[in-house]
Amino acid sequence: MSAYCGQYHDELIANATYIGTPGKGILAADESTGTIGKRLASINVENVEENRRALRELLFCTPGALQYLSGAILFEETLYQKTANGKPFVEVLKEGGVLPGIKVDKGTIELAGTNGETTTQGHDDLGKRCKKYYEAGARFAKWRAVLKIGPNEPSQLSINANADGLARYAIICQENGLVPIVEPEILVDGPHDIKKCADVTERVLAACYKALNDHHVLLEGTLLKPNMVTPGSESAKVAPEVVAEHTVRALQRTVPPAVPAIVFLSGGQSEEEATLNLNAMNKLKGKKPWSLSFSFGRALQQSTLKAWAGKEGNIDKARTAFLARCKANSEATLGTYKGDAAGGEGVSESLHVKDYKY
Amino acid sequence: MSAYCGQFHDELIANAAYIGTPGKGILAADESTGTIGKRLASINVENVEENRRDLRELLFCTPGALQYLSGVILFEETLYQKTVDGKLFVEVLKEGGVLPGIKVDKGTVELAGTNGETTTQGHDDLGKRCKKYYEAGARFAKWRAVLKISPNEPSQLSIDANANGLARYAIICQENGLVPIVEPEILVDGPHDIAKCAEVTERVLAACYKALNDHHVLLEGSLLKPNMVTPGSESKKVAPEVVAEYTVRALQRTVPAAVPAIVFLSGGQSEEEATLNLNAMNKLQGKKPWSLSFSFGRALQQSTLKAWAGKVENVEKARTAFLTRCKANSEATLGTYKGDAAGGEGVSESLHVKDYKY
Numbered sequence: 001m002s003a004y005c006g007q008y009h010d011e012l013i014a015n016a017t018y019i020g021t022p023g024k025g026i027l028a029a030d031e032s033t034g035t036i037g038k039r040l041a042s043i044n045v046e047n048v049e050e051n052r053r054a055l056r057e058l059l060f061c062t063p064g065a066l067q068y069l070s071g072a073i074l075f076e077e078t079l080y081q082k083t084a085n086g087k088p089f090v091e092v093l094k095e096g097g098v099l100p101g102i103k104v105d106k107g108t109i110e111l112a113g114t115n116g117e118t119t120t121q122g123h124d125d126l127g128k129r130c131k132k133y134y135e136a137g138a139r140f141a142k143w144r145a146v147l148k149i150g151p152n153e154p155s156q157l158s159i160n161a162n163a164d165g166l167a168r169y170a171i172i173c174q175e176n177g178l179v180p181i182v183e184p185e186i187l188v189d190g191p192h193d194i195k196k197c198a199d200v201t202e203r204v205l206a207a208c209y210k211a212l213n214d215h216h217v218l219l220e221g222t223l224l225k226p227n228m229v230t231p232g233s234e235s236a237k238v239a240p241e242v243v244a245e246h247t248v249r250a251l252q253r254t255v256p257p258a259v260p261a262i263v264f265l266s267g268g269q270s271e272e273e274a275t276l277n278l279n280a281m282n283k284l285k286g287k288k289p290w291s292l293s294f295s296f297g298r299a300l301q302q303s304t305l306k307a308w309a310g311k312e313g314n315i316d317k318a319r320t321a322f323l324a325r326c327k328a329n330s331e332a333t334l335g336t337y338k339g340d341a342a343g344g345e346g347v348s349e350s351l352h353v354k355d356y357k358y
Numbered sequence: 359m360s361a362y363c364g365q366f367h368d369e370l371i372a373n374a375a376y377i378g379t380p381g382k383g384i385l386a387a388d389e390s391t392g393t394i395g396k397r398l399a400s401i402n403v404e405n406v407e408e409n410r411r412d413l414r415e416l417l418f419c420t421p422g423a424l425q426y427l428s429g430v431i432l433f434e435e436t437l438y439q440k441t442v443d444g445k446l447f448v449e450v451l452k453e454g455g456v457l458p459g460i461k462v463d464k465g466t467v468e469l470a471g472t473n474g475e476t477t478t479q480g481h482d483d484l485g486k487r488c489k490k491y492y493e494a495g496a497r498f499a500k501w502r503a504v505l506k507i508s509p510n511e512p513s514q515l516s517i518d519a520n521a522n523g524l525a526r527y528a529i530i531c532q533e534n535g536l537v538p539i540v541e542p543e544i545l546v547d548g549p550h551d552i553a554k555c556a557e558v559t560e561r562v563l564a565a566c567y568k569a570l571n572d573h574h575v576l577l578e579g580s581l582l583k584p585n586m587v588t589p590g591s592e593s594k595k596v597a598p599e600v601v602a603e604y605t606v607r608a609l610q611r612t613v614p615a616a617v618p619a620i621v622f623l624s625g626g627q628s629e630e631e632a633t634l635n636l637n638a639m640n641k642l643q644g645k646k647p648w649s650l651s652f653s654f655g656r657a658l659q660q661s662t663l664k665a666w667a668g669k670v671e672n673v674e675k676a677r678t679a680f681l682t683r684c685k686a687n688s689e690a691t692l693g694t695y696k697g698d699a700a701g702g703e704g705v706s707e708s709l710h711v712k713d714y715k716y
Contacts, residue, residue, distance in 0.1 A: 002561070252616040
């Protein structure tokens with residue numbers, strides 16, 4: 001067997017293709033309880049279930065927002081939560097034409113003998129968990145591998161372990177009806193230039209696609225969530241066109257055309273930066289046999305969170321901010337963004353946190 | 359460094375792109391002295407240098423043929439030969455807009471511990487040889503790796519050794535200004551079905567592209583020469599549309615968009631079969647970010663050889679046959695071939711020789 005061809009074959013391909021619909025992208029709302037706690041703390045909101053629920057309702061029930069989304073990644077708790085009126089979030093999303101996704105990894109752990117490099121865990125009973133999530137309405141999954149750039153990093157061990165871990169996760173998802181998002185994030189931290197980032201990104205992506213082939217993953221039923229190719233956080237910024245050129249070239253050199261869509265992570269970029277970079281990629285001429293879209297967390301929610309500040313009286317204002325970012329990124333997937341959403345508070349604020357832990 | 363970026367960077371990209379010009383393809387006229395001997399023997403012609411020279415002059419000086427070719431692969435002897443009027447063949451080709459290429463491998467040797475599997479040799483002093491060939495006018499090179507399908511083949515050793523050998527050859531070529539054609543031929547011999555051929559082809563191509571990435575090969579300055587995906591020689595034939603579907607899918611799953619062109623080998627296919635299959639691929643709807651063309655040896659020369667039979671008075675007749683096949687394959691790269699070149703003698707004759715040795 002060259003690639004997965006079991007009972008979910010056609011459905012996986014259809015769902016992966018749908019997620020890549022031009023004009024749409026993914027809202028990454030899968031912050032773990034610990035991570036969402038940090039976000040809530042930054043706006044002086046207590047980290048209790050009701051507040052976590054209220055935030056997600058604010059986002060998912062923003063009138064007019066869901067048309068710009070093809071998927072929303074959820075944390076396990078959220079998969080089973082409901083609106084204040086008692087409607088399950090997965091129903092809200094499905095009715096809005098948005099596929100629910102689920103974060104299935106269990107965080108990173110250090111690789112012994114390396115300089116703080118990590119691999120990602122979560123394979124144990126992953127099949128059973130995927131089956132359960134599928135029954136609850138999830139149709140795609142996400143697993144985040146993390147690599148870093150340093151004088152001796154990423155090491156061959158780190159590349160191999162993370163690529164193999166991603167491939168193993170991916171085939172288990174497909175066996176259970178979930179489209180796997182393959183996310184090999186290379187952290188932006190460091191003084192390196194954009195060429196170094198391109199170099200490492202190409203090496204990591206090549207290893208990922210070799211591993212996916214080894215594990216018989218059906219590429220047409222997967223998605224890729226890579227970092228954009230940018231200078232390191234301690235290096236001078238470059239224009240969106242330069243990010244676009246280096247990023248698209250890296251993808252042309254490593255991502256087979258069978259992959260339907262590439263949904264970028266935003267890393268530490270500000271909301272506006274992420275949108276401008278994505279827009280530049282979609283304006284770039286050249287071979288792009290996969291759609292280029294977004295899977296943004298912070299870069300879709302930052303100004304929304306600030307506007308909300310946990311107060312019910314701010315919901316309208318917060319929803320306006322969220323809708324503006326969704327629409328901006330939708331336009332960016334079409335290469336038609338004009339920069340008119342740059343007005344909100346916090347929109348140009350860097351979201352970079354050194355050595356960010358989700 | 360992610361990929362080769364030395365002095366020949368831009369030239370490699372330009373030449374590789376030129377070879378993939380729609381409407382053009384490659385004539386593989388690089389039969390070794392031993393192999394061309396078999397061809398000449400089949401038409402009762404003595405295997406002496408003058409006859410080998412005559413055959414190549416017959417081909418290269420066919421009026422109107424060179425417009426359909428972007429490259430011709432030569433054996434070393436031919437690189438230094440001239441027309442009867444004293445003009446170097448490389449000059450004839452260059453004036454006709456055809457890039458001269460050179461076969462640089464030194465044949466296959468068996469891999470100990472396998473069931474007759476082989477690897478390809480020729481790396482020793484390859485850089486020096488490439489430099490010499492470049493000076494003589496060559497602008498691309500070819501290296502043939504051979505794999506086979508059976509219950510336990512291809513073995514992992516065979517895949518790894520051949521992929522690595524191809525990658526090492528490829529970077530050495532680029533360092534010396536020659537665009538490397540990467541040829542991992544999976545022999546058609548066997549009773550297997552088309553799905554099995556697809557599986558093996560995908561596995562082999564994935565290994566090749568991983569190795570090319572490991573060796574820092576500039577994909578934009580390389581070409582791929584794969585087998586089409588077909589049933590085994592002992593299995594029932596299928597329609598060209600089926601060959602096209604399986605072949606293009608295999609390539610979508612493994613060949614990065616950065617590769618400018620894929621130039622198929624014809625293996626044991628008859629002239630007409632090879633043309634119809636190529637035509638079907640170019641008519642197929644779907645993602646094809648590389649041009650799909652030909653690098654045919656037997657499938658361009660068979661009826662020409664038969665018509666020539668080594669006699670000077672047959673040269674015109676032979677040239678008519680050759681021009682016909684060139685034009686037919688040119689149309690096949692555009693998906694416009696109507697099947698009207700099927701008339702010549704030998705055109706539908708299978709060229710399959712079991713376990714063919716070049």
